[in-house]
Amino acid sequence: MAVITSGKTFANGEQLSADKLNLVITGATFNQSDAVDGSTMTLIGGAMAVADNGITFSKLADVIDDDTMATASSTKLATSESIKEFVGVKQRTRVSSTTNRTITSVIPADDTTPLNSEGTQILSTTFTPTSTSNKIEVQFNGLLANNAAGEFTVIALFEDSTCVGAKWIRQASSGTAISSLQFQFTPSSTNAATYSLRVGPGATGTSFVNQDNAAAFTLGGLMEYSMTVLEVKS
Numbered sequence: 001m002a003v004i005t006s007g008k009t010f011a012n013g014e015q016l017s018a019d020k021l022n023l024v025i026t027g028a029t030f031n032q033s034d035a036v037d038g039s040t041m042t043l044i045g046g047a048m049a050v051a052d053n054g055i056t057f058s059k060l061a062d063v064i065d066d067d068t069m070a071t072a073s074s075t076k077l078a079t080s081e082s083i084k085e086f087v088g089v090k091q092r093t094r095v096s097s098t099t100n101r102t103i104t105s106v107i108p109a110d111d112t113t114p115l116n117s118e119g120t121q122i123l124s125t126t127f128t129p130t131s132t133s134n135k136i137e138v139q140f141n142g143l144l145a146n147n148a149a150g151e152f153t154v155i156a157l158f159e160d161s162t163c164v165g166a167k168w169i170r171q172a173s174s175g176t177a178i179s180s181l182q183f184q185f186t187p188s189s190t191n192a193a194t195y196s197l198r199v200g201p202g203a204t205g206t207s208f209v210n211q212d213n214a215a216a217f218t219l220g221g222l223m224e225y226s227m228t229v230l231e232v233k234s
Contacts, residue, residue, distance in 0.1 A: 005029050088233035090134060095125045096226035100216045101199070101209035107154035107166075109202025114156035114163045119200025122209050123227040127195050129187035135234050138165070138183045140197060142225025146171055147213035152202025157183045159193050168202055187231075195229055 007027020008020055029046055042051040064071055064078040072078065107119040129136060138157055146153045150172065157165040165183035187193070201207045210216075210225050217223065 003031060005031055090130055090231040090233065092228065092230045093125055093127060094226055094228045095123055096224045097123060098210070098218065098221055098224045100211040100218070101207075102211075103200055103207040103209065105200050106203065107156055107198065107200035109152035109154055109168050114154065114166050114198070116158050116161045116163070116196075116198065119154065119156065119198040121196050121198050122225070124194055124196035125227065125229060126192055127229050127231075128192040129190050129231055132187055132190060133234055134187070135184050135232050136187050136195075137230045137232055138195060138197075139228040139230075140179065140181045140183075140226070141228075142179060143208075143210055143212070144169055144179045144199065145208040145212035146201055146205050147208070148201075148205030151205040153207045154200055154202050155179075155181060156198045157185075158196045158198065159185070159188060162188070170202075186234075195227075197227055 005028060006024050007029070008023040010016075010020070014020075030043055030048065038051065040051055042049055062076045064076050064082055101120065101122055103120045105119050107114050123140075127136070136159075140155065144153050144155065146169075150170065152168045152170050154166060154168045156163050164185040167181055167183075169179060199207055199209055206213065210223055
């Protein structure tokens with residue numbers, strides 16, 4: 001059977017006309033059994049269309065399924081899985097607070113490792129790494145200050161009760177320091193862990209979070225500090 005059925009069939013001796021000739025094309029239809037196979041192509045309202053599940057991955061020769069993107073080009077597509085692997089960010093979470101903090105509990109600014117009993121916890125979140133071969137990146141953004149000129153403010157990062165990163169800020173004069181700090185470490189396991197940030201003065205004075213010793217403006221509750229945790233491909 002023909003793939004296309006003419007829109008007009010002529011009988012022997014039938015007189016031709018423009019309308020009849022036009023109908024040959026305008027009235028033509030595809031034959032379901034010969035024009036399409038029903039699995040990759042189908043007919044919808046008389047028109048050819050790709051069938052559901054008609055295109056499979058094996059038929060897309062120019063799709064990259066390579067986590068390194070080594071064969072990438074301007075004319076090739078890539079699977080979402082490959083893109084995610086290449087970019088490297090496995091998961092991400094963010095916590096924030098608008099609570100102003102006045103802290104007197106010390107985290108010594110010396111050669112000892114900070115303890116989770118020192119300073120004051122300002123942010124925390126539960127996070128479950130997918131692999132100990134990856135890295136955890138923790139970013140802090142906010143205002144830190146000390147009311148004593150030349151004194152230290154210490155910020156320490158903990159994985160459960162273990163300190164995995166610490167930094168100190170020393171101000172030439174009392175006031176506010178805009179802080180954007182980043183830590184990176186290898187997770188100890190793929191079990192759920194509590195990642196927390198603790199802040200305290202390094203020796204004397206008072207440390208402040210989200211304010212300083214002179215002002216604690218909330219800007220309508222929009223003033224905040226945050227901790228962003230990312231698991232990234234090593």
